[in-house]
Amino acid sequence: MRFVFTKTARYPGLEVEHNQFRRSLRTLFVNLKYRGLNRTILGLLAIACAKARLPILQDYRFYKQNLRESGLDTEGIVELDDLDIPEEMRSSASRYEAASDYEFRDVLEKLHIDCSAYNFVDYGSGKGAILAAAARYPFQSVTGVELSGEMHQTALRNIEEMKQQDKVRAGSLISIHGDAASYTLPPVPHVIYVFNAFGPEVLQGVLDRISADLVDVREPIYFLYNNPMHHKLLEESAEFDKLSNAFGGKWMVFARPGKR
Ligand SMILES: C[S@@+](CC[C@H](N)C(=O)[O-])C[C@H]1O[C@@H](n2cnc3c(N)ncnc32)[C@H](O)[C@@H]1O
Incomplete structure (x- = not known):
């Protein structure tokens, strides 16, 4: 299948051969590999809670885990x-994001x-x-x-x-x-x-x-x-x-x- 890359919908000009299911699997695999099982599960639960507008587990969102663990200010x-x-x-530069x-x-x-x-x-x-x-x-x-x-x-x-x-x-x-x-x-x-x-x-x-x-x-x-x-x-x-x-x-x- 051929998709326009829409991870953030911010780069609409970039066309990528892309399969949503494979992409989710890859992301899951990389998180398990580097973050470990417990932190991956907590991160996923935190995302689910945020989607359901439940104000719990929000300190375990993936980007906050990084900040808490590394002490580095790189997010946002x-x-x-x-x-x-x-x-x-200005016309040639892009915004900052990690x-x-x-x-x-x-x-x-x-x-x-x-x-x-x-x-x-x-x-x-x-x-x-x-x-x-x-x-x-x-x-x-x-x-x-x-x-x-x-x-x-x-x-x-x-x-x-x-x-x-x-x-x-x-x-x-x-x-x-x-x-x-x-x-x-x-x-x-x-x-x-x-x-x-x-x-x-x-x-x-x-x-x-x-x-x-x-x-x-x-x-x-x-x-x-x-x-x-x-x-x-x-x-x-x-x-x-x-x-x-x-x-x-x-x-x-x-x-x-x-x-x-
Ligand atoms: C998308 S961020 C990438 C940050 C980092 N490389 C990363 O991967 O997490 C792009 C950065 O490029 C900087 N930038 C834009 N034009 C630049 C230029 N001509 N020379 C050096 N940095 C530039 C911006 O200020 C911004 O901080």
Whole structure:
């Protein structure tokens, strides 16, 4: 069956081969895998109670479980109008919302790579939800580039919290305040991540920088694209191949093959 992707009805332009039943099963599986049985059941009960307008179990909603357990402030949606980003960048930027760290972990683990040989970069890293998730893996470094000063400041606080809780396995964990397309990558292997942060012009700028900065890197480069609104740019790029659609196409995974 062919559906228009309607998880949040916010990305109507993204068409994904999608089966509602399979999607629910996948979500259930990922929650069981990373959250465990008890917390998954509590989360489902909390959703059912919220739907039935019963004011009980609401502290066990999935997003509140995350906040309670991690102590990190990553949740919520910040609309574009409320983001402190330069006027001239507004038309290309997207609002802030955190991705599912469980989906991220599932996609990353399916690469079967040795993270310790890679740097990780999140372009449009917001409050740092995925920086926090990536920092639990032994990447050489985990870097976020975020255009909004306020989101960046929250990410810095979350990074401090991660360090205090001794949860950082990556060699370094930083958030940089700036435009994604202006960030210069060090010439080492990378796993790149983008969650629908910006429009095609900025994405093309990012791809051009990856090409130029990583020209001498011989190992494969991975590009994890969550809500891949502008996937055509990667599909049409001479450098990247599409490896897979994850979560019914809600994610797309691309790779630049290693060079001999
Ligand atoms: C949908 S959020 C993604 C947050 C995070 N990456 C995650 O997956 O949880 C997109 C973020 O991209 C930021 N952004 C938009 N345009 C940007 C740009 N040109 N450079 C850097 N960040 C940008 C927004 O401020 C917003 O915080």
